[in-house]
Amino acid sequence: MAANTLLVELGVEELPPGAIDELSDALAEGIRRGLTEADIDAGEVLAYATPRRLAVQIRELADKQPDREVERRGPALAAAFKDGQPTRAAEGFARSCGVAVDQLIHLETDKGTWLGYREQQQGEATTTLLPGIVEQAIGALPVPKNMRWGASRVEFSRPVHWLVMLYGNQVVEAGALGLEAGRTTRGHRFHAPEPIELAHAEDYLAALEGAWVLADRDKRRERIREQVLAEAEVQEANAVIDEDLLVEVSGLVEWPVALTGSFDERFLEVPPECLISSMKANQKYFHLLDEEGRLKPLFITISNIDSADPEQVIQGNERVIRPRLADAAFFYDTDRRRSLGDRAPELAGVVFQKQLGSLADKAHRNAAVAAFIAGRIDGDVHDARRAAELAKCDLVTEMVLEFPELQGIMGRYYAANDGEPGEVAQALEEQYLPRFATDAIPQSRTGLALALADRLDTLAGIFGIGQRPSGTKDPFALRRAAIGVINILVKGELDLDLRELLELAAAQHQELPYAEGLVDEVLTYMLDRFRAWARDEGIGTEVYLAVRARPVTEPLDFARRLRAVQGFARREEAAALAAANKRVSNILAKQAHDVDIRVDADRLQEPAEKALYEAIEACRDRVMPLFAEARYSQALDALATLREPVDHFFDQVMVMAEDPAVRRNRLALLAGLQALFLEVADIALLQQ
CATH class of the missing domain: 1.10.3210 (Hypothetical protein af1432)
Structure with a gap:
């Protein structure tokens, strides 16, 4: 099956910079989803955007759907024939399939035998399906606010002017938003306003770059970053590149050119945060700092033209920023005339x-x-x-x-x-x-x-x-x-x-x-909410659940337990002790009454239960002071030594002994074991 590159480009008036990325990604995802639903194979899906265009380029797009076998099921065989002759149901089904009754087949299912028809269905051409796919993708775009223009009844975020749809070197006959698709795009509004005829979908990026347009969003952002850093180096300063501002500025230009301007040093008497907020919010400028981190009376603006007289552009920006900074200085001076305490009644x-x-x-x-x-x-x-x-x-x-x-x-x-x-x-x-x-x-x-x-x-x-x-x-x-x-x-x-x-x-x-x-x-x-905190700390969900099972209401203590149990869970003894605790929990849960943890040492009979009792008592003496000091990691390390006597106990001792007194004593032994671990967490849940 042949494959080629698809290009879809929608040319518009300047889009809101904050909406460009979302619209671009949504268009690419909408087309990709439409192709998937149509069972058309596609390679890499690339989203491009500038203030004046949304574009999608898809590599290795199959030229048609794959052929497929279609199976239709008709009436049950018992209803399809009567006395060996086809019924109206059989004849009607055959007509709907475009064949004679004797060309139908029998379909065997677990619910009986049915009359059926099987045929090879040819896949439709991609260029036939694309118009509907693209139109649906454009119609589903998350446009923040629609508008109309001229006498048109079409609605979109901004007026639309051209539509490009190329499959390889072929124009796809399609339409959207009142436009007919073609191969004509536009370059930079000022540097290259003439129409550009695209010979092939693969020519898109190179053709636009030759017409002063960087359509690749990432490339345009990195170009801005490089230029800002270069301008800052000339000024022997450090540029502060806010990523959100970088994205916004990238959405305002097609051909970025960084220029450095200045403002009066008297404005530096105003808190730097005020000046920075004014420069960023109002003018979309990047600010510069000296080696000590102090604001310099300089700014970097990103122009959308490569001016023959950049000084004129710089002076224009300086004229615009001056009253903005003056406003900030005025607000600061005005606010300081009253204390914060005086404002409290407001x-x-x-x-x-x-x-x-x-x-x-x-x-x-x-x-x-x-x-x-x-x-x-x-x-x-x-x-x-x-x-x-x-x-x-x-x-x-x-x-x-x-x-x-x-x-x-x-x-x-x-x-x-x-x-x-x-x-x-x-x-x-x-x-x-x-x-x-x-x-x-x-x-x-x-x-x-x-x-x-x-x-x-x-x-x-x-x-x-x-x-x-x-x-x-x-x-x-x-x-x-x-x-x-x-x-x-x-x-x-x-x-x-x-x-x-x-x-x-x-x-x-x-x-x-x-x-x-x-x-x-x-x-x-x-x-x-500690679940999210634990995840951010790289702590497993099962560890969180083990700690959450205990009534801990001090977050610092909760965090200490999480870290301790996370470390314990990595030990080779952890799995066996978690399984043992799970077994203990199941045994104790089946008892009609709460189990006393007091053990009568004189009733211990088997060597394995005596060994476990002695190990638990010795461990208790070691870990209780550690629990009191919230040293949970050390306590769990000590409890890990119980693995061997616990394993031997379950291998050699019948917990539910026939003698009630012996049974109660063994249950108390297990309850005591469980209680020690529950001082930190319910490690039985680590098995999950």
């Missing part, structure tokens, strides 16, 4: 959640919880309370209203300007850490207390009004809050009990509709 007018009150209410609740936590972790209770009172005040400043991403950061600057204690100012920024699972946690004690209090208040409050996350819906980011609490407690090595903290957080709310059982529900939810 929080009463900002709703946190309708049923949970305002940000002022949240600040009041956070203050009580943060002060308690600070007292438990050797922090400053007064600083923690003060930080909680000021934590949300920067949300009503001009700077944060303009640049929401600066919340916390501006709180730190303004608190320092107001003369607040250094740790209070630091905590205002740290309250949002960690932002994601692998992010850093707060470094100050006050920051730790505030970050925990804020998340615990949100978790208790939102659960308390019945807004538990479900499926993909998590508008208050409770999953992230729960994992944040876990990370803070574990990475910060804070030996705090989640149940106690949640009870305190819930008690700060005056009225919660779902207060009954609230703490248990939130606690279960948070501990369940």
Whole structure:
């Protein structure tokens, strides 16, 4: 079967840069899926995109579907013939197959014999099927917002201007969005506006690059990265390349050209984060740092033209950025005229959640919880309370209203300007850490207390009004809050009990509709998040389940157990001891009453049970102090020595002896063995 390259390109007005990647990938996936459903073999599927085009190139695409044998089943044989003559059912089935009755076959099944027909069906040509596949793929694109243009009734994200569909050197006769497919594409809007006739689908990338268009997204991004780094080297500076900004800028240009501009040094009196946010959000500029990490009065812009007079382009960008930075300087100066404390009353007018009150209410609740936590972790209770009172005040400043991403950061600057204690100012920024699972946690004690209090208040409050996350819906980011609490407690090595903290957080709310059982529900939810934490740490699910089976409510202790059991699971004794514990669990579960773990040494009869008893007692003396100090790895290492006496016991001793007293004693021996391991985890679950 012959194969060739397919090219599909949709030419459009400039697309929203944030939507380009999603649309490009969706188009490629839609066509690939359509080909798969049509049973057409295809090789590599490549997605290309620029602001003015979405394209898909598919290598080694088969020119037709494979031939296949089609089998149809008609009436049951008993209903197909009567007195040796075909019935109407048989004749009707034969007509539907286009043959005579005597050309039908008998199909034997487990439900009887049926009349049937089998034929070879020729595969359809790929070029015949492509129009429907492509049209369906385009129609299913996740367009953020449709529009119409001119008198057309066609709708798409932006006006469409051309459609290319080539299979090898052949134009596929097709249409979509009111366009007829052809072989004509367009180059750069300014450098190469003339139509380009593509001779072959394989010519696409080279033809466009010759017309000042880099259609390969990855290549265009790397070109931008290389140019930015080269410009920075000329300026003896370090360029900061934000990956999200790189993607966005790549979605704004077809032929990137990096240029360096400057701004007045007086703007460096403004916090650098403000200037950077303004440059990134408003102008899509990359900023530069000196060797000490300080912001330089320079920026790198990515132009979409290779200008004969680049200085004019640079000056134009400098003129545009000047008022933007002036706005940032104005916001900063204006905000500093009032202290954060003076802004606290304004929080009463900002709703946190309708049923949970305002940000002022949240600040009041956070203050009580943060002060308690600070007292438990050797922090400053007064600083923690003060930080909680000021934590949300920067949300009503001009700077944060303009640049929401600066919340916390501006709180730190303004608190320092107001003369607040250094740790209070630091905590205002740290309250949002960690932002994601692998992010850093707060470094100050006050920051730790505030970050925990804020998340615990949100978790208790939102659960308390019945807004538990479900499926993909998590508008208050409770999953992230729960994992944040876990990370803070574990990475910060804070030996705090989640149940106690949640009870305190819930008690700060005056009225919660779902207060009954609230703490248990939130606690279960948070501990369940440890599964994701364990996975990120490379810890197996069976290890998580073994630890989760125990009533552990201190995340730091939970993490220590996870790591210890993970290490134990790698030992050669682990499998045998896990199997033995599983066997013990099954035996004990069948008993009508709880089994006493006290063993009567005088009733031990067999050498193997005496040996196991002595081993358990010796082990207990060694491991109980280790359990008390949470040294679980060493304790499990000691328990691993029980493998041999446990194996011998099960090989040589009948647990369910006829003598009830002997039976109870042996069950007590096993219960004692199980209890030792359960001090850490239910290792019987490691068998899963």
